[in-house]
Amino acid sequence: MSRSIDYGNLMHEAMRGLIRKVLLDVSDNGLPGNHHFFITFDTSHPDAELADWLSDRYPGEMTVVMQHWYDGLEVSEEGFAVTLNFGDAPEPLYIPYDAIRTFVDPSVEFGLRFEQQESEEDAEEDDVETLKQTDEAELEVAEEPAKDAEIVSLDSFRK
Known part of the structure; x- marks a missing residue:
């Protein structure tokens, strides 16, 4: 069997590293200017953590918005935790980077899409x-x- 370079996985790893760096900066300094994020993730990912009522309501994927109100943003090597407001009900989430399908910052027309494996x-x-x-x-x-x-x-x- 011949060895080959897996560019697809290397690119996904680099893109997830970029998301991690952005979230680390936001964790340390807050969201600058008009920046905000739409993050779509796989709610059925084995390491994703969200309230049962959210996973029942969004059984495949869910898009969350980090903009005006978020709390407790903690960024790790594998994913991030954040509390977001769902209709005046704060809910903690843990989103592994592997579960992210899209990451978009519409304020600067930047977006990443991860192809599903x-x-x-x-x-x-x-x-x-x-x-x-x-x-x-x-x-x-x-x-x-x-x-x-x-x-x-x-x-x-x-x-």
Whole structure:
């Protein structure tokens, strides 16, 4: 088996490190200016901690906002804890970095999206399904008559 560089996981690790550094700064100094965060995370992640009523209401994912009111922001190597207000009910949350799906600061049009990693079994099933769809698409294409290509000069669009 040949060794390869896993750029995808390295990039996710770097992006999670960036989120950690931003949250550490906010923990130490507060949110500067108009900065605020929309953080979407997987509520079913085994290390995520949230009230039962929140996980029942948001069984797959949830987006929280850190803006005007938040309390007790504690940042660690694996995730962060924060208390947020849900309809005048403060609720503590623990969000592991691995559970984060998106991190957005709309005040400066900055955002990160983490691609969801599939299990090997799911990926194999998707590959088989893709092959089936590809075979069907190729059959449909093969039944259509071939068309001659038309070459268009870009000069005709220039002024």
